[in-house]
Amino acid sequence: MGTPVQVQNLSAWFGERQALESITIDVPPNHATAIIGPSGCGKSTFVRCLNRMHETVPGARVEGTVTMGNINVYGNGSSPVEVRRKVGMVFQKPNPFPTMSIYDNVAAGLKLNGIHNRRQLDETVERSLRHAALWDEVKDELKKKSGASLSGGQQQRLCIARALAVEPEVMLMDEPASALDPISTAKIEELIYQLKEHYTIVIVTHNMQQAARVAEFTGFFLMGKLVEFDKTEVIFTKPRDKRTEDYITGRFG
């Protein structure tokens, strides 16, 4: 089941430069929440703070609190590795492990964390690939073909399967379809629609139609600040803030 994500006064820096300013947001469970905004507004940094990926950049720093269910993400006893096992991440460009087979790509999260039970791995791989709507396309060459040999859209679904295999509670998607053609994009969007049943999804997107299609909630970011957060239809039909309106009507950004 998905977990709610509560973010309070989250600020983030790259060295001296502040990328996020005191973001407070309640991401509801089992829904998709879209993060929109112009380039450089901090959308990616925001999702990367949720699974403690931001701090892997040299000189990067985070303040504030993030809670997922009973996990205090930046709490004293919490480790980034533990957090990331609960939070799946899908990146802008498909990044399958190039030297691993399709099977090993999906099983990587389990194998690299010490699980080697064959039956468990087989089951997880099949379930994750089915969930990511890729099973039928690859089931005959699971162990023979490299993950890198698939098409771009298939690679991205492989990456989604890989993230699902570790059974996360939250899925972060950083512009997951921006490098894909319209047909692959449609498949990914359909997938997001189904994944909501089981996961809480936060999706960064440049594409406002996409946000409108897949997400129940939308947050608009501008220059490191959260300008407005509401139901998607409210954001797109009667936004309260003038800047949101300007952005969604294409007057800037």
Place this chain on the structure above:
Amino acid sequence: MRNPGVSWNRLLADWLATALMALTAIVVIAPLFAILFYLVYQGVGSLNWAFLTHTPAPPGVVGGGMANAIVGSAMILLLASVIGIPLGIGAGVFLSEYGRNRYGNIIRFTADLLNGVPSIVIGMTVYALVVVPQKHFSLFAGSIALAIMMVPTITRSTEQMLLMVPHSIREAAWGLGVQRWRTTVSVVLATARSGIITGIMLAFARVAGETAPLMFTAFGNQYWNFRTNQPTAALPLQIFTYGTSPFDEWHTQAWAGALVLIALIVGSVAAVRVVARKGALKGAA
């Protein structure tokens, strides 16, 4: 067929450029084939079963071989690889994954310096540090000298190969909750594997033919030796001794020795490549 839209000038320029590239390729490859051809021409006459299975005969006696030198070289190189490869890979991993700072720069600079140190100086250093305290020449000392020569090459090539692994691959693993060291070992090193192996084979092939660092360390031996603490015959040493001797019989044996040395290097590089390619996947990058 000439495409009617393409002018003669462009065709001519295209043809000239292609011819020039082909010429440079030939100029680069020609010396290699000249050496190989001459080596076979000079050495194949003395190459026989006895050469591969017998120890050297005393001067003036016909026959004898370099069996002890072939085995000695193999042992020295094996031990040097066992010492040098892990050190080189380890240092390369450190430089690429943790060495984007002053410590890394110091190590990088040191490795480049070490790479430029003449091999005879390395031989002399090992003589002073290993041979003198042990009070005798040894196979072990020879391996140390060759290992020292392998390390900087492997370190720098491993670092370069690891840096070529896209950052997104590391993030993918971290995002799955994989620990950093595990990511480095199981994902990053695995991704760069074939490049790292190429770097290792270059280092191996380079030291396999080294003579100078072995003169003061492994020293050479006319007889069999299988112990790491005793002086040992090695092909380059034997070739040097035979090649500079006044006996015609020894000269031809030196050619045969050189041929065997090249064959051993080519053979081991090819074998590693075959093994490394096994299990490669369809469409893997």
